[in-house]
Amino acid sequence: MYNWEGISEFVAVADTGSFTAAADKLGVSTAHVSRQVSKLEQRLAVKLLYRTTRKVSLSEDGRSFFQQCRTLLEGLEDAERALSERQGMLRGKLRLTAPVTLGERAIAPLVNQFLAEHPELEITLRLTNQPLDLVEGGYDLAIRLGKLESSSMMARKLAPRIPYVCASPDYLARCGVPNTLAELEQHNCLLGTLDYWRFQVEGRERVVRVRGNLSCNSGHALLDAALQGLGIVQLPDYYVENALAQGRLVSLLAQYRIPDEGIWALYPNNRQLSPKVRQLLDHFAKAFENKLI
Structure with missing residues (x-):
């Protein structure tokens, strides 16, 4: 029987370009x-890396x-995937990343629901506003907002994302209602990171420069400021719709509102989606579609 020792580790390093990232992907130590890779090289008497x-x-x-090992491992994973599907079980590791606020508000609760339904899974969820490299980090899935940059990733739209400009009735009664973009110069605009x-x-x-006496990288903080009548804010629909x-x-300024930019799920396109990733995607899509977030 052929010795498979070190093959998974070698393929993970080659896939991610890093021993550390490979260790994270496999859930083991870098050491x-x-x-394992060194033992594999010694056994084959070949320098692989x-x-x-x-x-x-x-x-x-x-x-x-x-190339040959990856094909073999993918075949093995496909066989295991087919068996798991027939048995109706999802198991193994899942790694995903999402923006902080949307992650806390929507993605994390949905992940928790999914994990409760499939307790054999091990899920790692990292919330960050930095766009992580899915392949290097060993991630199965990433949630992204707004316009997508050109990439080799596959994308599935989960929900719309439409930015609204709004203010409280109290602020508008005091300061007036802007009817044109130029009139924003006369108002206190509550700023995010831009x-x-x-x-x-x-x-x-069209990009319009705005000014105000509050700048904060938290959408919830800006929403609270707008509700307290401090100024005008531009935030996505899921912050302000209620x-x-x-x-x-x-x-x-609804006549100037930019179109739907979308909430997206990104995943590597180099192979068929596993049942666990596909079902998690379906779980997200159903929740967003039915406004269960």
């Missing part, structure tokens, strides 16, 4: 990955061996 303090790269023999807002004018995007429906905020 274990390094040890070149290591420096900054980079890991494949040798010529390593590239050839990697000093401009985006609009659409005659079918083309306050708008209750009349606590008033929508402004």
